Amino acid sequence: MNKAADICKHTSSDLLNWVQPIASQQSLREEQLIELVEINSSSLNPQGINEVGEWFANAFNKISHDIERIHLPPWERVDFQGVVQQQTLGDLWRIKKRPHAKYQILLTGHLDTVFPLSSPFQKANRLQAECLNAPGAADMKGGLLVLLSALELLESTPLAQQIGWTVLLNPDEEIGSPSSAAILEEEAKTHDLGLIYEPALPDGNLAGARKGSGNFTCCVHGKAAHAGREPELGRNAINKAAELILELAQLNNARPGLTLNTGMINSGETTNKVPDLAVFKFNIRIETKDDAHWCTQHLETLISQYNEHDGYKAELHGGFGRMPKQLDSQHLALYSLVQEYSKQLNRPLTYAATGGCCDGNNLAAVGLPNVDTLGVRGDFIHSHNEYIQLPSLTDRAQLSALLLLHIAQHGLPFKQSRTGGIK
Numbered sequence: 144m145n146k147a148a149d150i151c152k153h154t155s156s157d158l159l160n161w162v163q164p165i166a167s168q169q170s171l172r173e174e175q176l177i178e179l180v181e182i183n184s185s186s187l188n189p190q191g192i193n194e195v196g197e198w199f200a201n202a203f204n205k206i207s208h209d210i211e212r213i214h215l216p217p218w219e220r221v222d223f224q225g226v227v228q229q230q231t232l233g234d235l236w237r238i239k240k241r242p243h244a245k246y247q248i249l250l251t252g253h254l255d256t257v258f259p260l261s262s263p264f265q266k267a268n269r270l271q272a273e274c275l276n277a278p279g280a281a282d283m284k285g286g287l288l289v290l291l292s293a294l295e296l297l298e299s300t301p302l303a304q305q306i307g308w309t310v311l312l313n314p315d316e317e318i319g320s321p322s323s324a325a326i327l328e329e330e331a332k333t334h335d336l337g338l339i340y341e342p343a344l345p346d347g348n349l350a351g352a353r354k355g356s357g358n359f360t361c362c363v364h365g366k367a368a369h370a371g372r373e374p375e376l377g378r379n380a381i382n383k384a385a386e387l388i389l390e391l392a393q394l395n396n397a398r399p400g401l402t403l404n405t406g407m408i409n410s411g412e413t414t415n416k417v418p419d420l421a422v423f424k425f426n427i428r429i430e431t432k433d434d435a436h437w438c439t440q441h442l443e444t445l446i447s448q449y450n451e452h453d454g455y456k457a458e459l460h461g462g463f464g465r466m467p468k469q470l471d472s473q474h475l476a477l478y479s480l481v482q483e484y485s486k487q488l489n490r491p492l493t494y495a496a497t498g499g500c501c502d503g504n505n506l507a508a509v510g511l512p513n514v515d516t517l518g519v520r521g522d523f524i525h526s527h528n529e530y531i532q533l534p535s536l537t538d539r540a541q542l543s544a545l546l547l548l549h550i551a552q553h554g555l556p557f558k559q560s561r562t563g564g565i566k
């Protein structure tokens with residue numbers, strides 16, 4: 144039996160009793176969830192994101208008065224004309240409690256969803272008594288309510304004095320956290336472990352190791368000409384981009400687990416003109432940090448070769464925003480603790496590696512062990528079939544509250560190694 148299990152054996156019934164009151168809030172949380180999912184908070188809708196952020200700031204105000212609203216720099220992205228655009232984002236919220244306590248826990252969640260204002264999917268629809276189909280219900284407004292419930296419970300107990308916590312609610316996770324990553328990583332350095340409220344799988348299982356991810360935009364410039372009169376004067380950007388895209392596809396599995404997907408392309412106005420610009424976007428997933436370095440060098444070499452082709456110019460924008468999350472011994476100890484308490488809640492779970500990324504990657508990249516799928520159970524996220532299993536609003540909050548109480552009583556599941564200093 145591992146150390147976590149041994150400790151739980153002596154304290155589980157007390158702690159399990161302590162987290163029971165969370166269940167009495169189930170119907171309130173369901174009402175709140177419906178209210179929240181019907182506020183559109185697409186990553187590109189800062190107004191809606193701020194409305195959701197203000198809702199949570201107001202809710203957290205009952206347990207902490209150290210609440211900061213932070214304006215983020217705009218998200219820079221290259222559009223299909225090859226022009227860098229500045230996208231305004233919603234605000235990030237930072238809420239702190241007891242920054243000098245012995246154990247410092249960082250809890251994060253995102254306010255944005257993938258559903259734009261123009262989407263027909265804006266309302267909640269109850270599928271069965273226990274299932275709600277709604278935009279962002281599982282990913283992750285339900286998770287944010289779980290986070291809130293867990294901290295409210297902790298604050299209602301005397302054990303809270305042992306725990307300091309920081310909540311970060313960011314507005315840009317669904318687009319890769321381009322503007323919040325720096326704050327996530329800065330906070331990670333002053334905390335002992337991270338809890339993130341991305342949705343779990345329908346059976347409650349967690350994501351384990353995660354691949355890293357890079358997003359890139361490539362602009363291939365050619366030369367316009369009349370397609371009938373003097374095509375020889377033109378340089379066809381579509382043809383050149385197609386060659387480059389096929390060369391990039393060769394990177395798939397060039398290293399173990401490496402995948403490259405060209406997902407978007409735009410070019411041309413009419414068939415009787417040689418197109419002078421083609422813009423395409425691709426994503427690369429990697430298993431190790433070394434892969435990022437290798438890919439970056441490989442891409443630079445490839446692009447420079449295309450710049451040597453007569454009359455063409457290729458430009459590459461973007462990079463690896465998220466490094467892989469690999470499960471080291473601290474992560475394994477943390478996951479084992481989560482498993483122990485899940486068992487005690489009669490919801491045993493396991494974890495598996497995934498190609499998907501989240502802010503857990505960012506925290507792990509600066510050395511903060513974290514478990515990143517502590518949110519609600521649900522499925523079909525990022526689609527109009529997204530649903531949440533409503534009872535998980537309670538039992539997942541109980542799970543998180545148990546983790547916090549355990550740490551308050553018995554310490555971290557691994558040796559404290561924080562070097563960033565307590566603020």
Ligand SMILES: [Zn+2]
Binds near residue numbers: 253282
């Ligand atoms: Zn999410």
